[in-house]
Amino acid sequence: MTQIICSIVNTQEQLARCFPLMHQLRLHLTLEAFLQQTRQQQANGYQLLQAVYGQNICGLAGFSLGQKLAWGKHLYVDDLITNENQRSMGVGGAMLKWLEQYALQHDCDQLHLDSGVQRFSAHKFYLREGFVISSHHFAKSLALAE
Template identity: 45%
Template sequence: MRDRQYTIRELSGPEVALGYAAMHELRGHRPPLSSEESFVAWVSGHPEGYRLAGAFLEGEPEAAAVIGFRPMTLLYAGRNLYVDDLSTHEQARGQGLGRALLAWVEAEARRLGCDELHLDSGVQRFPAHRLYLKFGFDISAHHFGKALK
């Protein structure tokens, strides 16, 4: 079913709600995804410039896949675009939407003058890792985190 047409566009304001269901697949346990309204408010008011783009299958009103990202500058990486989230509805997987969103965000990173594109991925997400490696990402670090609550 890879030949189904899609479009990609950035979502802002009330349109963020069109990406809620796709993002819920990945991050439904997080408080900002407790409702469409809270998700829209979180994205719209993000203090670090979080942005959201969606891939829409032809004839479907909601995004089948979404990518959340933000520009940042780090000492070790310079100006880069960081991908916080990449999520595809289960029924839309295997249609190239994740790859298409990565290509879209790479073009956006280049447009913004970024030197690099970065993302972290949970160690258990093997299909995602295959996608990232095929797309040209390298495993360049181990990410460590510590809960403070």
């Protein structure tokens, strides 16, 4: 039986192959914007984890290491997506297990992520995986109204 293999995306070619799946989560991005934004974030420590099943990329997790007064050293997951046709097959769990191990190897105290309030099935998944709802995240757009 084929297993889920998780690895860091290292090349621009690999990154471009990740776009169709990331677009399921980040609908506003074009391929060009995705590549440019990812390169900019990588300069600040962002990494992209891919989960591959057979020959297909079935999951992605963008993350970075950080330190905050509130959390200490932590791993923060910016983006987490499993292909909509491959959910409930262990992909998300495999990625979270990989991320937890990576965080522990880098002496992190915690793993954090935010999830849109409308993503109810994702919330159920995170709670099953041992996450707790620890805060509300507030955002305010600073773009000028036209």
